[in-house]
Amino acid sequence: MKVSSKDWIDRDSKRVWHGFTQMSTYGDLEPVIVERAEGHYLFDVDGNKYLDAISSLWVTTLGHKVPELDQAVINQLGCIAHSTLLGNGSKIVIELSEALAKVVPVKSPHFLYASDGANAVEQALKIAFQYWKNLGIDNRETFLALGDSYHGDTMGSVSLGDGGFGTNLFDPLRFQVLRTPGYLQPNWLEIALEAVLEVKDRLAAVVFEPVCQGAAGMYMASPQDVKTFVEKCQELELLAIADEVATGFGRTGEIFASTLAGIAPDIMCIGKGLSGGYLPISATVASGKVFEAFLGPDLSQKTFYHGHSYSGNALSCAVSLAHLELFSKLEIVRKVQETSLYLAEILKGKIADHPLVKEIRQVGLMVGVEVQHNGYLKGQLGRIICKCAVSNGVLLRPLGDVIVLMPHLTFGKKEIDEMTDALLISLNSLDNSL
Ligand SMILES: Cc1ncc(COP(=O)(O)O)c(C=O)c1O
Known part of the structure; x- marks a missing residue:
């Protein structure tokens, strides 16, 4: 971790109370400290770039800085x-x-x-x-x-x-x-x-x-x-x-x-x-x-x-x-209908048959990929997978053992590929270590 983000994390841990977060371990989990955004990407204080694949907790629709x-x-x-x-x-x-x-x-x-x-x-x-x-x-x-x-x-x-x-x-x-x-x-x-x-x-x-x-x-x-x-x-x-x-x-x-x-x-x-x-x-x-x-x-x-x-x-x-x-x-509804079909196809081809994947649930651009937590504590695997995706430049956050994919409604095929590739890399990295 670079000096800049470490410093910000220390300052953060001392003064900010994050919701749904255990503050005694917050700093150890290498959180991303966001400084700015551009379109579908967030940039941290060190200039690292992350695809915002959770729409900043399901709120962002058309992207950042529209x-x-x-x-x-x-x-x-x-x-x-x-x-x-x-x-x-x-x-x-x-x-x-x-x-x-x-x-x-x-x-x-x-x-x-x-x-x-x-x-x-x-x-x-x-x-x-x-x-x-x-x-x-x-x-x-x-x-x-x-x-x-x-x-x-x-x-x-x-x-x-x-x-x-x-x-x-x-x-x-x-x-x-x-x-x-x-x-x-x-x-x-x-x-x-x-x-x-x-x-x-x-x-x-x-x-x-x-x-x-x-x-x-x-x-x-x-x-x-x-x-x-x-x-x-x-x-x-x-x-x-x-x-x-x-x-x-x-x-x-x-x-x-x-x-x-x-x-x-x-x-x-x-x-x-x-x-x-x-x-x-x-x-x-x-x-x-x-x-x-x-x-x-x-x-x-x-x-x-x-x-x-x-x-x-x-x-x-x-x-x-x-x-x-x-x-x-921008005819967003029509766009979501098209993109969600593409996402479904990619998930079917790339993710659904992975041995760690139990089930994929999708409506439109709301997706849950449930993973089997065999050998892990409930919820642990979800976190490990998302952390790996973050280290590969895609911001994901799980709900227990369900990896949530919540793309901006304006994601194109390129961003959908980037998001699902990162998920696949994370799943594979774990699969090898099982
Ligand atoms: C269905 C539903 N209702 C209410 C809420 C609460 O919204 P907020 O976090 O803005 O208070 C959420 C948040 O995820 C939600 O999913």
């Missing part, structure tokens, strides 16, 4: 960086909301902004809970959530999530949800629908990640099953909350996974790719039916008493609007 997105931030800085949405409006927020309304699959959508995916979920929970109270129905206080689901790290979203990632410690703080199996179980749909029928009068909402349970390790459901699930729930007048924080903005080969499944959720959570990976912004999208249940006299209890300081941040909204425009201009 001229139009850079310019949108600069232009907005010339107007205003931030003003509050509590009680007052903001021009750029109105423009973004109008543009989003044209693409979200929610009927007559209304947008409540926050900064992270977890907070979009938190807002969704509280909206669904209050919705029934506002209608004068008191007993609908339970949520149905799926096994293996992940919805973020605030206590409400942790309660909806199925644990793991070291969060079991917080079990005493979790509120109870009705949990039915996730997409890994082939009959998840039948079990969920049975449970829904049993307790429908107590349910505030059903919450799910449409088509792909990402953080679980890329577990997939057929879009048709998701459609059946949502439609049956909606027939029973239940609220369907689609958490599209990971799947939104093109990842699955449609602009939203809900679009892929052909559903119209009552509430949808968006985040991550909303700003193209530029600035923190998320939103809870409520249908007209849900929104209207909150209308009433001024200062009445029907009001949604919830808000965040940076809700509707003008810089974040400006870049999100420019991102949405570019998304359509």
Whole structure:
């Protein structure tokens, strides 16, 4: 390791607390200290170049330093960086909301902004809970959530999530949800629908990640099953909350996974790719039916008493609007559909038959390559493989023993080849040492 990165890592370890990271060993694991980026590549403090094959934790869509997105931030800085949405409006927020309304699959959508995916979920929970109270129905206080689901790290979203990632410690703080199996179980749909029928009068909402349970390790459901699930729930007048924080903005080969499944959720959570990976912004999208249940006299209890300081941040909204425009201009959805076919072909030819590979799961450009952890502690092999890929110039990060491939939506064949070559080299280096 060069002097420069060693020095930065020392300074980092002394002052920064990294999430999901054991800080006592952080420095020993040779983390990459990023200084700048160009297109699909990150550069560290020593000038080493890495292909960003995890889209900076699934947020970057079109690449880094996209001229139009850079310019949108600069232009907005010339107007205003931030003003509050509590009680007052903001021009750029109105423009973004109008543009989003044209693409979200929610009927007559209304947008409540926050900064992270977890907070979009938190807002969704509280909206669904209050919705029934506002209608004068008191007993609908339970949520149905799926096994293996992940919805973020605030206590409400942790309660909806199925644990793991070291969060079991917080079990005493979790509120109870009705949990039915996730997409890994082939009959998840039948079990969920049975449970829904049993307790429908107590349910505030059903919450799910449409088509792909990402953080679980890329577990997939057929879009048709998701459609059946949502439609049956909606027939029973239940609220369907689609958490599209990971799947939104093109990842699955449609602009939203809900679009892929052909559903119209009552509430949808968006985040991550909303700003193209530029600035923190998320939103809870409520249908007209849900929104209207909150209308009433001024200062009445029907009001949604919830808000965040940076809700509707003008810089974040400006870049999100420019991102949405570019998304359509560059025909990103079509591009993802093409690139994902190429990626599937390459994975089949190069990776699928490798002796260390147990299964490959893919929808659009969201991929999980599960490796056999024989002889290793659970999760250890995933880390070793990704570390090897990083040393070969491709930034990967595992979820346990699932190697996640989350390319920018604008990766070309060259970058897809580079990403999968690095994975193959890592697998081979381990295979030889087994
Ligand atoms: C489906 C889903 N919901 C919510 C979140 C939480 O988002 P954030 O990390 O922005 O709080 C994530 C993060 O990976 C996610 O995958």
